[in-house]
Amino acid sequence: MPKLITFDDIDNLATGSAFLGTGGGGDPYIGSLLAKEAIAKHGAVPLLSLDEVPDDAKVFIASGMGAPTVDIEKLCAVADMHYAVEALEDHLGYRATAIISAEIGGLNSVVPVAYAAMRGLPLIDADGMGRAFPSLHMTAFNVYGVSCTPMALSDEHGNVVIFKTKNAETAEELARPVVTAMGASASLSEYPMTGVEAKRTAVPDTVSAAIAIGAAIRSADKSIAPVDRLLATLRSLPYYGHAYRIFDGKIIDISRDTSRGWVFGRCVVQALEGSSQAEIRFQNENIAVRVDGVLKAIVPDLVCVVDLETAQPITTETLRYGQRVTVVGCSAPPQLRSPKALACMGPSAFGETVTYVEIERLLGLDPTAGGAGT
């Protein structure tokens, strides 16, 4: 019997996905409204572990592509997403039997629940990133050999564009300007794959992980500080277990530049006492954090900014001067740490010249010891 994603799981999933989005992937709040509405109308969504997926399953992605700053203003509908998935189904000549998330971080982790509910299809408890990344080709699917294309992009009017490219990087290069022409926000169905391919390449159990992380952040239990509860939950999970409180402080500087379809920027956090500063670089997602110039965590490991008091994740587009925040870092799933993966989504893919060092080596602390930093 597969688990079910019910109405009551959605807020936890949205909050956990916002955390795993490491500042990017779009605010899952809008997606959570769609998911709740779809579950209320069509019923709970079966959540299949990768073990439960038939080898010959036809696995499709229902996702959005665009600038998170626009997604807030240009609302999406599940029906819009169907334009993309249906166009890809028509092109391939067969129908989806299961849905998988492209990325568990941000909006793209919640919207597939809504879509799966509408279609009456199961969702797979896995995704292509174990977090969020700003580019189509930055997935474990791509790194381990699933083709990104054919893929279908659609706008809210039902205009459809199908891409068949030699590699995922070219799919990204050709699709990004179309998304811009479509109004900087569009629906996308990419990486069509079989059950066998999903089992071989996807990052397992990440939907469950997001729900658990969200539950930890949203818990009403007052016996433990929310950030500490979040860290304890991360340490109980298979991937994100090297989890650290890197810095506590107040945001004193924030700059953003929206260009080429992304949001580039940096955020400086000043310690509440003393002169220590943390600087976070981001490209949609947080890329790296340095404290007083010393690197503390870098992609693909997760750098997350959360509210100091509530542990609520803060996306890069909602970072504001004066916010009191904790910078949390945790280890990426092992699929993202291989040499092949680092070439695709490691520091150099984001213009960083440093070599990747695992967060647990950078911080040099026992992850069970209660956190590093300030």
Add this chain to the structure above:
Amino acid sequence: MPKLITFDDIDNLATGSAFLGTGGGGDPYIGSLLAKEAIAKHGAVPLLSLDEVPDDAKVFIASGMGAPTVDIEKLCAVADMHYAVEALEDHLGYRATAIISAEIGGLNSVVPVAYAAMRGLPLIDADGMGRAFPSLHMTAFNVYGVSCTPMALSDEHGNVVIFKTKNAETAEELARPVVTAMGASASLSEYPMTGVEAKRTAVPDTVSAAIAIGAAIRSADKSIAPVDRLLATLRSLPYYGHAYRIFDGKIIDISRDTSRGWVFGRCVVQALEGSSQAEIRFQNENIAVRVDGVLKAIVPDLVCVVDLETAQPITTETLRYGQRVTVVGCSAPPQLRSPKALACMGPSAFGETVTYVEIERLLGLDPTAGGAGT
């Protein structure tokens, strides 16, 4: 028995197409090399009049899309074009039985000959514009109800993008940035249609007309000035018969701005004697010509700049200070002059605020009288 396009027709077709390109459509010289090579290798190409096209023919376009200034530097190959046509055939599930030109002006009138030769298919003696236009939706096919999509765009690496849009304008908007991402020059197969649709919408006999115009320009006969011979030939043709020598002079000013995938600009021609000036506005193609501020011809009628001595057409990207030129104007095919057509490709489509007036009314002269203007 259909006519044949032979090796010896290609130079005439290229020159005539350069004239009908009204300054745009790209220099047909490169295409003429491809066409000659293909005919030498595969044999002459049957040229079917629209009457000869079977009603159930599967008519495909093989064309290029991009900035003419780039086409000069980034050479195209017939094999590249096949990526686009084959992708569209695969998408539709059937194969081409005839090829038609999207536009008889410029590069896109010669390249289909090369492609038809390679495929062993006939070319239809007709096209979608009767001239050249800078946008995908500016065709008689579109005006009279053939869908621009599904259409396929490809680059020289075989990356393919298929568009299915609600209208041809959206196809243009979504495809243009992809062409830019592909290096500002790409292959395109659009407006797939049946024989019946081609007969109902295409501008007939334009390939033959281009060959006749080219022959007039290139004739070795010294008994009549080349521009006069060109005008006489135009007046013998069914569409272009209201043909005028609008202005003779020397180019004294030329400005170009390559932006949004087009070349915008203006050219000022000073009379050889006296102070009279002609000003030509262009957007890839020549849009309008005014003499001392008075409108003499405007789209969709054809405004062509040719060499004063040789009548060789000069494209907007090769206009140069000091060239001695004749500005020739002639009437557009009637398909482009209907109210529906004018809404799509008339003056307002190019930012002109004047109402369209036919060249024969603007110049108010008997077209058989030997020309207007200077």
